[in-house]
Amino acid sequence: MQLAHNEGYVLASYAITLVAMIVIIGWVLLDSRGRQRELKRLEETGIRRRSARTAAPGEPATEKTIDA
Structure with a gap:
């Protein structure tokens, strides 16, 4: 196969x-x-993400969060 003159x-x-x-x-x-x-x-x-705000059993409902 031969390339054209603009092969470079x-x-x-x-x-x-x-x-x-x-x-x-x-x-x-x-x-x-x-x-x-x-x-x-x-x-x-x-520090937890806002999407993970639900508290696990035994954890307080308030946690430090960051806005992501």
Whole structure:
């Protein structure tokens, strides 16, 4: 198969797109891990998300919450 005279442009475009996608996926994965660590740390200190406001049996109904 013989590529046209603009093969350099096409291959460079594909390479740049591939690198950009890898960087974005890596960024999202690292950010997700950071957010999970932050949520775990907050929950360990007793701060809960508003969606988890229902008190478990034996727990007081009022807890420290953060707006998420």
